[in-house]
Amino acid sequence: MSTRQKKTALVVAHTHWDREWRYPIWKTRSLLLEFMDWLIDILENDPEYESFLMDGQTVCLDDYLEIRPENRDRIAALVKAGKLAVGPWYTLPDLFPIAGECLVRNLQTGIRFAEELGGYNPIAYHTFGWGQTAQFPQIYRDIGIEHAVAAKKVSEERAPNCEFMWTAPDGSELLTSRLGHFTRQNGYFYLHFPVRLNNIYDNNVYSWDWGKTGVAYHRADEENFQNDYFRVDHEDGYFKENVKDAAQRTWDNMDKTLIDDWRLLMCGCDFSTPNPYLPKMVADCNEALPDIEFRMSSLQEYFAGVDERIDRSTVPVVHGELRDGEPCGASANALATRIHIKQLNKKVENSLMRRTEPLAAGLSLLGETYPQRFLQKGWNYLLKSHPHDSINGVTQDKTVDDNMYRLNQALEISETIYEDMLASLLKRLDLSAFGQTDTLLLLHNPQPRPVREVIKMGVDTPRSESVWTLGIADADGSPLAIQEITRDEHKQPVHDIEARPWPYYVDRHQLYLDTGEIPAGGYKVVKVVNQETYWREEEWWPSMRKHTGGFIGQGATQLENEFLKVEVNTDGTFNLTDKQNGRVIENMHHFEDEGDTGDYWAYYAPYRNQIITNRGFGSRIWMEDNGPLSATIGIETVMKVPAHAEYGNVKVQGFGKRSERLVDLKIVSRITLNKDSKHVKVKTSIDNTAKDHRVRLMIPTDIKTDFSDAAGHFTVDRRGIVHDKDENGEFFPEMALRPMSVFCDANDGANGLAVLNNCLTEFQLLEDDRGTLALTLLRAIRNRICTESRVSSEFPEALGSQMLQTVDYEYAIYPHAGNWDEGKVYAEADKLNSKPAVTQISMNRGGELPTVASHYAIDNESLVLSSVKKAEDREGMVLRLFNPTDEIQEGKVSIGLPVSRAWKLNLIEKRGEELSIEDGSVSLSLEKGKIATIEVE
Template sequence: MTTKKTAHLISHTHWDREWYMPYEYHHTLLVELMDQLLDTLDRDPEYRYFHLDGQTIIRDDYLQVRPEQQERLDRYIREGRIQFGPWYILQDEFLTSSEANLRNLLVGHQDAKPFGVISKTGYFPDSFGNMGQAPQILQQAGIGNAIFGRGVKPTGFNNAVVDADSYESPYSEMIWRSPDGSEVLGILFANWYCNGMEVPNEPEAAKAYWDKNLAEAEKFASTPHLLFMNGCDHQPIQTDLAEAIRVSSKLYADVEFVHSNFDDYIEAVSQNVPNDLAVIEGELRSQHTDGWGTLVNTASARVYLKQMNQFGQTLLEKAAEPLAAFAQLAGVKEYPHHLFTYAWKTLMQNHPHDSICGCSVDEVHREMVTRFAKSRHTAEMIISQSAKAIAGAVDTQQSKHWGEDSVPFTVFNTSGWNRSGVIDIDLILDKKYFPEGPSPAALASDLETQEFGAYQVVDEHGLVYPAHIQDLGAHFGYELPKDRFRQPYMARKVRVTFLTSDAAALGYQTFALVKKDDAAAGRNVDAVQVNGTVMENGKLIASVESNGSVTVTHKASGKVFAGLNVYENTGDIGNEYVYRQPEGEKALTTEHLKAEISVVEQSPYRAVIQSVLRWDIPAGANERFEYEKRVMVPFTERKAQRMETTVPLVLTTTYTLEAGSDMVKVRTSFNNQAKDHRLRALFPTDLASDVHYADSIFEVAKRSNVPAKEWINPSNAQHQQAFVHVTDGDAGLVVANKGLNEYEVLLDGRNTIAVTLLRASSELGDWGVFETPEAQCIGEQSVEYAIIPQQGDGAESGAYAEAYQFPVPWTAVQAGTLADHSENADATEISLPLSGQWLKWNSEGSTLAFSTLKMSQETGDVIARWFNLGAGSAVLDAEPAFHTVNVYESDVLERRGSELRGTKQEAGGYKIVTRSYQPQTR
């Protein structure tokens, strides 16, 4: 007997907010689509459901133009006819941070809460690969499924099914398992998310349509429930779908055609899946493909966007949120949930895959720069207000080692680990408000004639810290009091640069500039020594070689890493999605160039050596490339080469070694005037290993150096977040970065780590011809990364912690009477100690990594999160320094779970662990 099949038609539109047209072009079409959807729902009760692409932002975008339609739209969401959520936007998972992925889910749930309904569909229709911890994240959010379009097996262009013997799953349904063991039902769009679009309502055409589409769906389905996605990219509503379903039902007696939704479809599939579903583990990165369609090179398209994103995410996650939480716990300033929602939403509007991946037209990415700035400025304002409020409440009279003329300042460590590093802060020695003088110029002159004498940096215990104090002269400034008009002034400033050692994690310490006393006790530091072009501290020796590369010796292990940071340049005749080197081209490198080397800074706490390389590289691809793009020659078939004409590329690199540091910091600046090329930094490890490790979303993913046998792309570039690591089990090399998301471990016999610094391309690619001249990234560029040699396990040795801290900025503000204390005007009765720590945890030698500390908008609890980098269980021992009513286990949606007793908690292998601390109100 033939089993009756059910064809589930799910109406949707995959809505890229911006892509091959500017945002407002797409926005206009969205308004038209939503108008049509509401009219269709009003008119046709048989048009039962519409899936709003898994993202709540569509409602915001529509109502921005059509606020008068809110009641209509919201009614259909409440009724469940429009399926809403669970995400705020459809993000690129690998190019957005761990916490950004969670904020996306959290904000989506917050947006949906007023309606009382939310789609619990783990929707990833067009992500360029899927993060390995997605099942764990979804499970913690109460979502037991994942619907995705990429990462497991290939689909062809225009809905063509492609066969391959190496499919990881024989079905479109599978079990997807995270490293921690969490599982969800995974469903692949094996025939893409448009296999049910434009269903004919004329019998002959419908017969031909369904004969083909039913057969292709049955080819991969493990159950009689077949998925047909009635829509595609920016697809208008099929208003005659009900009639098309009636026609189809008459043609096929053994198929039930239903206008369905994901809830019903997933429930039906779950009840019918066979016992032999394949288990797919961890990351889904399409490794069993030819390697051309993985779109991984979007990680290097428009690197400047990735840098802005990394900086913006870090400011919010690792500075603004913890500082605002500290301020509320101290009772000096309320946590600004509304500002965080605005800042995160603005930032996440840049996180859709066609946006953050840098694979859109130029107008899109220009607008992204503005959004990054808006989010960043909001975060910076929160940081400033929170830090000033706390510093203003610090009782600076507590130290007997500071006199009345001392200038105190407070340094915050929000990185999550105890930390050492060099701090730069501008301090005011004296200031005069405009009414105090006949003119600002006169006030400035008076300030600059004052003699302030010599100062030194002293902590609360009287220890002197090595420091450089630079007189900056008089400068304009202003205060914005909460109870009166702005107060402009002229101020005499100094810039203080000093080394702080072992600053407490999630805490602060107050120092002061005091009049110099040669008899005062100095703090012992692991001073940096410089001998020619060699820098050395107690842990590392860094020798800058004649070609501008650096040799780093790890003293504890004796391991020497030579030839690090040679630059490589190749042509690129691909597009924003895909890197393609011209056939037969030999890579250019700086290995045999002569660098101009100089010592630009030398002090007990920091040394900086600069290398300048003058390099001539091809100006761009030749004329054939322009022709091949214009007539749409596939990038794999292009024959263009680079032109013989060259342009100068001057690479200015600074290598920085700080006292006591485990890393060599690198900053490279250049003015790019070449087109159609890629620039990388090379780090030969000379370590024997078949695998390497890359920081990803809530995990350090273990990846093979050699791709699958089906991989024919000569390039095997991959995604990273904070770092990539090669180790032989004893020695290892970690290369950390700030917003450099693409790397490759080369099959050169040396396991060289190659980090992409720039990729210049000139077209969008994909399905049409879209010129993108601004993707050539012409002009001044600057990139930052760090070299961290290590011994033993990457997590337990502390190397990963160093890499995670590398991009996190220090926050330092002036305290005392000369500082601007307007932010704590309502908390003048509060007196804080000179140093403090809000949350202590067992970071030393642990496989746990700190992720976030913030306040929950729902409960008012302090949310703290860690994740286990290791396969074995770890014990989290975290003790708050603030008074709590209760402590709960929590999840990615910040919900209270079971109550915790004591400070210790077991964290299973690769587990994401969240705690919810209910603070005692004042």
């Protein structure tokens, strides 16, 4: 506790600027131009205007300079002078729907952009993001940031004081402030509103008075009359008589601080302007409250004063993620809003980070040109799709369309670069051991461990060869098992940069292939072998297929391999037997539909809800693609569900009931079991025709446990079956809906069951007698945007948020022994998210690269690979991996490329100590929860 006589209130001017939210991108950009032009003028001409915080991001400046490039030098001068605080982020992402690696790249991009302008704000001003990831203290400390403002979302139960030591799984600590009531807006609502507007924000009388409050316009034509009104003049009111009470109330707002003489007052809000009266307000506060010195300041000065005054040993410690209730305050259920955005994002992440970058980085060490600018363009599209409102789609439909466009551009760029890298590799392969007309396949494995998979593929053979059945052999001639599906005829164009496209007449064979072992982080070339030809003109009795037996499918309802057995029941569920221990889980995999009268951010069940299960409807069941490598059972169920919710005229969330009118909700699942697979793959399609509802997938585990585990950002998050209870034993059920990335898991230490996925974001471990994992597939909700707590922007005719479309999902069910680490769940999830890729190639002579190679490998399955890329400013290759377990993990990173030196890096790729490298391998020892980044050269 300080003994200083004079108290100090540090007033920080700022804004929270969503790149797109209430309004689409270009309307928001127009507002940004007005805002930035005004801000630059104030900062350049008012010496008393100390500084302005640009919301912890830099994309606003990027957007502004795209239209006003002539002002770049002016902005740089303000940044260098400390008048404009920018970064360290590029955009303000929501966290849980995106990969942890994307958070690192976002920081890298933001810091680089800010440094080009003169430097970045070294405070983790992180009041965005709907919940905060557990690893942020480690991430920030790794790049040299030691303080954070993290107002979303830590409760007073965990952090009774404003200041707390936020601690990551590895033990890294960050001195953090959650501010006071109204958090990042504490000075804006308590000081700005009374003094500038003669209004008390929280007394419920804040409203527009037509013709008196200001000058405004409103589009009234048929296409636009539902849009907002816009004020065009600037507020010129100033009510000095309100200063004393407002200043005192603002000061008192942070009365739970551990420092009684040093407080931070944040004067800004969503889309707030720079307020040219702020220096006058500060001077009037000093006059009104002479025992407190009010002055305009910065986050850096505030935390410097905190460090000077506080005894860190007395500061409460808060461990792990910040995601405390209540649900609407944490925007807890936006995870499943407009799920198709998150699905496409995960597809882009898997393409760009798990396949394209690793191949390009490996080839760059072999002398190929790394497509840096091309990749940066893809990353730019991806990062601009991650702002919290954009990735969650809590916006107008047009903004969702824009974000889907950005994601699709990122995907196309990634896939194009990947194909370019395959072409570069092909031109350098030594294929002289093969014949000139041989059909070859290049199998690429981006996983950091050898893999053997059954993959579905299509192979073309020249029509002139009339191939009826084919085989595939490794380079040494040993056959690889295949399972034929179809054969038909096609004409395919062959692009030629020096000619018109060539027509290629082919027989196309669809089949399953047992790849054999593909090296870790590498590739191998295999050969297509023509086994039997046919007489093309013959219409009757072509050669019949032969089989070796051992089909995985039996009848129409059963699948079985060495490890698992699936028996489909008449109601569409199935029984799953883990043959390794005899454990049987019955009546697995069903769906529940219930009402959702909530909003984008939080799930509310209607007052008169109906929960409907598909088990009450008949299912159509069939077998397809049956053979010794793979078999699939299809299950179709048509549920009768209420068409919509009935609200009357009441806007309150949760009000209403489900309608009496019913519509068909068709759900088709395809259950696939492959040879030697330890998990069951499922592809589910929902044809959604209903509004105002939620669909969840139910996976009983028959495991008694009080917690769940789920893959998070560089960690596995363990959470209780219910959220934190208060002193009365009460909790918010909606907070038990938990985030996940590539898996969620329930285990009792002896046995476990994981659901692996590449397209889901939200799950719940139910407090029922079967330990059911409930996975949210979709939320269909009204198109209402919460612009302010008393008013919404409403678009009842815009139905994008109702998800009236077909949505596809891919996931897998994986029973295992032990906990998630002992069961190698992360490695199993990689098989779904980092699949081997196959490319048909033709003969090439004159290359020097072998037909089988490993570019990188990690020998410990408990260590997880996050990234393989080229260094930003050097020619080396960067690998990032992490230890999500609670134990020290020893591991060896092996590089099958010409490298001789290695370094430890921080997350923004600054070199630290040089590491020993022997025979192309770097040995690492990672403590629990640790992230490690290395560079090899």
